[in-house]
Amino acid sequence: MSQKHPIISVTGSSGAGTSTVKHTFDQIFRREGVNAVSIEGDAFHRFNRDQMRAELKARVAKGDHTFSHFSYDANELKQLEAAFREYAETGNGCTRTYVHDEAEAEVWGAKPGTFTDWRRFEDGSDVLFYEGLHGAVLTDDVRIADYADLKIGVVPVINLEWIQKIHRDKASRGYTTEAVTDVILRRMHDYVHCICPQFTNTDINFQRVPTVDTSNPFVARWIPTPDESMVVIRFKDPRGIDFSYLVSMIHDSFMSRANSIVIPGNKLDLAMQLILTPMIQRLVERRRRIL
Numbered sequence: 001m002s003q004k005h006p007i008i009s010v011t012g013s014s015g016a017g018t019s020t021v022k023h024t025f026d027q028i029f030r031r032e033g034v035n036a037v038s039i040e041g042d043a044f045h046r047f048n049r050d051q052m053r054a055e056l057k058a059r060v061a062k063g064d065h066t067f068s069h070f071s072y073d074a075n076e077l078k079q080l081e082a083a084f085r086e087y088a089e090t091g092n093g094c095t096r097t098y099v100h101d102e103a104e105a106e107v108w109g110a111k112p113g114t115f116t117d118w119r120r121f122e123d124g125s126d127v128l129f130y131e132g133l134h135g136a137v138l139t140d141d142v143r144i145a146d147y148a149d150l151k152i153g154v155v156p157v158i159n160l161e162w163i164q165k166i167h168r169d170k171a172s173r174g175y176t177t178e179a180v181t182d183v184i185l186r187r188m189h190d191y192v193h194c195i196c197p198q199f200t201n202t203d204i205n206f207q208r209v210p211t212v213d214t215s216n217p218f219v220a221r222w223i224p225t226p227d228e229s230m231v232v233i234r235f236k237d238p239r240g241i242d243f244s245y246l247v248s249m250i251h252d253s254f255m256s257r258a259n260s261i262v263i264p265g266n267k268l269d270l271a272m273q274l275i276l277t278p279m280i281q282r283l284v285e286r287r288r289r290i291l
């Protein structure tokens, strides 16, 4: 936690929609005049694509079938924690980019499946914004969640998450359904052990729930649209959340528990803006007062 250099962390599995949610944050940052530096969880993978394949082969040969990008030890989580700590203390830090495909390769000048060099953040930012798989990890060794001032979970129900991952990985990363299915299966152990526990450490979770049949996600021809879904928004600490304001502003929303509201899927962007803008304003105002 840092009053001077706040950190916002958006955590979700692969295909959950964290990159999509980043657009909403970018809009809020732009409108509110907040200068944010962004980092991606992929930057903190331990291995590039070839090294990861070799490591997987070696682990399988030793009888370990659970190693994946979700595993804590497939990532430099100490380094991610150090990046959060350094930012909290000094307002700066280091990141790099994992290049997924040819389009990103053009932008970054590195081959798909490799990392760029490490680089320093730009000076003078108001907040650090993280988006990735491990932004709310809390273990005996690694205390990433402790450094983040606002932690958001993006967690579609699992069939929908798989549909989103399969479609994104096929459309923009060139994988087949079979290849993505293998990845989903291999990652399941650490989905349970490394990803799910983080959603008890987050301040707010956004859980998209389809209202159409997704019972066989591996043959779904398209991703259920916002109109074909609802979103459950759960607050860890509901004190200070003006639920009656939210329910009156978001047409057709309702409270399902004392700490949760349910909204139509096509109101997600509006709901995020209504909920997150005052929270971001508070973080930035507190920082500016101190400075």
Ligand SMILES: Nc1ncnc2c1ncn2[C@@H]1O[C@H](COP(=O)(O)OP(=O)(O)O)[C@@H](O)[C@H]1O
Residues within 6 Å of the ligand: 012, 013, 014, 015, 016, 017, 018, 019, 020, 021, 164, 165, 167, 168, 208, 223, 224, 225, 226, 268
């Ligand atoms: N709220 C949403 N409504 C419809 N499609 C979505 C939504 N959120 C994400 N998607 C789709 O799901 C896929 C995965 O989203 P993405 O943001 O790339 O996930 P992540 O970065 O968490 O891996 C993308 O094709 C994206 O367009």
Ligand SMILES: O=C(COP(=O)(O)O)[C@H](O)[C@H](O)COP(=O)(O)O
Residues within 6 Å of the ligand: 013, 014, 015, 016, 042, 045, 049, 069, 070, 098, 100, 113, 133, 173
């Ligand atoms: O698990 C993830 C990260 O989440 P996201 O999918 O949301 O980026 C990616 O698949 C790996 O970064 C790289 O995998 P590959 O080397 O197969 O591209």
